[in-house]
Amino acid sequence: MTARLGFDGSWSAAVTGEPLDLVPRLIGMSLIVSPYTDRVERERFFADTFGSQDWLWDLPEVFRFAPGGRRLVGAEFRIPEEAASAEDSGRVPDMPGVRPGGLQADEVKDFRHEVCTVLCRAPGDAVLTCLRDLDVLDEPLEARIGIAPDVALLVQHGTVVGWSITDPARYLTAGFAAPDPAPPVPATRRLLTECLDLVTVVPVVDGLVDGEPAALARLQSTDRDLREQREDRHRADALLELIATYVEDYGNR
Incomplete structure (x- = not known):
């Protein structure tokens, strides 16, 4: 049983039995598992905690701990911009299962934990798994530590090598708002995948950049479907924000 996790920079934390009681928020390509509800609260939260954090153009994974007790109190993750092939995504192991748990830092000290570089998508995007690199798939995982509802850290050789979010469509939201507590409608799940x-x-993104008619038509169709969707509007608006830059740059070609 994994009792201690290693992070970049020889930083480590013990696994506790208390995961975060926070609802994840999937905002664009970022997964937020933290208590703040606006930018001012976020700045205050970072000032009152320690750990790994973003700074200007440096965007590592974020893990924040409370100085008193050194317990994990929040985290933020970036979804990689490039998805693995279906073949590689199919290599993500189902085992071991998720073990709920929190983290307690070994010491009050800042560190930096590098972001993941590869996104593995399960069929229907039921699970998004983000890995340090594809080499992780060459060996078994040692543990999955569920630090929050449907959010797990992936562990190999005692080191955190990735993370996953189960049922990401459920946690779609815009701004700092809490996700809609109602389950997503099927159209939202389909449009998340789109x-x-x-x-x-990569081939789809390249098609947009190169102005290929099929890729542009696909972007325009998705944008239109999201704007016309009447149910689950909050999540539809979140998906519109996800593709907004692409629509602005390529949607009117």
Whole structure:
């Protein structure tokens, strides 16, 4: 059983039995598992905690700990911009299962943990798994530590090598708002997959950049479907934000 996790920079934390009681928020290509509700609260939260954080153009994974007790109190992750092939995504192991747990830092000290570089998408995007690199798939995982509802850290040789979010469509939101507590409608799940294709599948992205008619038509169709969707508007608006830059840059060609 994994009792301690290693992070970049020889930094480490013990696994506790208390995961975060926070609802994840999937905002664009970022997954937020933190208590703040606006930018001012975010700045205050970072000032009152320690750990790994973003700074100007440096965007590592974010893990924030409370100085008193050294417990994990928040995290932020970036979804990689490039999706793995279906073949590689199919190599993501189902085991071991998720073990709920929190983290307690070994010491009050800042560190930097590098972002993942590869996105592995399960069928229907039921699970998004983000890995340090594809070499992780060459060996078994040692553990999955569920630090929050549907959010797990992936562990190999005692080191955090990735993370995953189960049922990402459920946690779609815009701004700092909490996700809609109602489950997503089927159209939202389908359009999440379409949006992720548009922004992470290299041939599709290249087609948009090169002005290929089929790729542009696909982008325009997705944008139109999201704008016309009446149910689950909050999540539809979140997906519109996800593809907004692509629509602005390529949608009117």
